[in-house]
Amino acid sequence: MKKNLLTILSVIITSAVAIAQPTLTATGINPVLGDSYTLKYGPGVNPGSAGSNQNWSVMPVSTSTTIVYNTTSVASTPYAASFTQANISYNGGGNYIFYNTSSSILKNQGAQAGTTTLSYSDPEDFLHYPFNMGNSYSDTWAVNFTSGGFAFARTGTTTVTYDGYGTLTLPSGTYGSAARVHFVQVYSDVYSGGTINYNNDEYMWYINGNHQPVAVTYTATNSVGSPAAYSVILSNIVSSVHDYEPIFSMISTFPNPAVNEVNFDFNGVPMSSVEIIDITGKKIHTQSLSKDNIENYMTVNTSEFKEGIYFARFTTQDGQTGSKKISISK
Numbered sequence: 001m002k003k004n005l006l007t008i009l010s011v012i013i014t015s016a017v018a019i020a021q022p023t024l025t026a027t028g029i030n031p032v033l034g035d036s037y038t039l040k041y042g043p044g045v046n047p048g049s050a051g052s053n054q055n056w057s058v059m060p061v062s063t064s065t066t067i068v069y070n071t072t073s074v075a076s077t078p079y080a081a082s083f084t085q086a087n088i089s090y091n092g093g094g095n096y097i098f099y100n101t102s103s104s105i106l107k108n109q110g111a112q113a114g115t116t117t118l119s120y121s122d123p124e125d126f127l128h129y130p131f132n133m134g135n136s137y138s139d140t141w142a143v144n145f146t147s148g149g150f151a152f153a154r155t156g157t158t159t160v161t162y163d164g165y166g167t168l169t170l171p172s173g174t175y176g177s178a179a180r181v182h183f184v185q186v187y188s189d190v191y192s193g194g195t196i197n198y199n200n201d202e203y204m205w206y207i208n209g210n211h212q213p214v215a216v217t218y219t220a221t222n223s224v225g226s227p228a229a230y231s232v233i234l235s236n237i238v239s240s241v242h243d244y245e246p247i248f249s250m251i252s253t254f255p256n257p258a259v260n261e262v263n264f265d266f267n268g269v270p271m272s273s274v275e276i277i278d279i280t281g282k283k284i285h286t287q288s289l290s291k292d293n294i295e296n297y298m299t300v301n302t303s304e305f306k307e308g309i310y311f312a313r314f315t316t317q318d319g320q321t322g323s324k325k326i327s328i329s330k
Contacts, residue, residue: 024131028208034277041065044229047203054166136161156187257327270317
């Protein structure tokens with residue numbers, strides 16, 4: 001009898017510490033207009049093992065570079081004409097990255113790196129949704145570009161596998177419900193000087209509610225140089241996002257379109273702040289809410305806002321973020 005009781009207790013304890021497998025979703029992962037990401041770059045880190053209920057640590061010995069990326073509309077960038085299939089842009093460090101987001105696929109449409117335009121003729125599937133443990137796919141892609149006076153034809157294949165989930169420790173803290181994606185790019189550049197072959201072997205950790213990998217560690221290899229290992233850490237991480245989607249679906253926004261004011265009914269969700277962001281990604285209104293006096297309702301005066309599309313970005317008391325589109329009509 002004691003043996004059976006101990007066995008039962010062991011099962012209960014094991015179940016308590018096990019982490020449920022997170023499903024990566026478009027709502028939880030796709031970039032959202034108005035988001036801002038602070039990324040820190042450092043040397044490579046051992047990615048650890050694949051599998052269920054892993055304990056990973058991505059702790060670079062140092063971070064030498066910090067870049068802040070902001071998401072804006074494609075139309076607000078100087079390069080909209082080159083990326084007509086994209087519907088959102090990252091920009092930071094003088095570079096732009098363009099994506100097409102949907103409920104089923106996050107597609108890489110290309111980038112503007114300095115004076116070099118990489119607009120994909122065949123976009124790269126970056127993530128499929130919903131994405132679960134053991135899911136995997138491969139996608140071919142192509143882009144032509146000019147750099148240093150040479151015309152390049154780049155073609156490649158990307159293989160993406162959800163290979164593990166568990167707890168992730170970063171310099172900013174320890175986070176549960178982290179999903180790891182193994183991302184392998186194999187591609188070639190063909191130009192008048194010959195062919196250069198590349199292999200990027202990357203591990204990306206995602207937590208739903210953060211519209212960006214929270215950590216990346218990778219090794220880049222090519223046929224003309226030595227391998228190089230890097231890591232990237234997201235500093236502004238949103239945690240406690242297991243119920244990310246239903247929380248923000250509870251918030252009511254009215255009237256929509258609005259003229260002189262827009263109202264937010266939080267329906268009991270404890271809110272920390274609300275920001276109004278225009279279509280270029282610029283914050284035009286920020287309002288904080290007191291932790292000691294939880295407000296359930298808020299009104300923003302929009303009489304001075306120009307007509308157009310805006311986004312209300314909400315931050316809850318426990319750090320979750322989400323957004324809703326609002327329209328201003330004059």
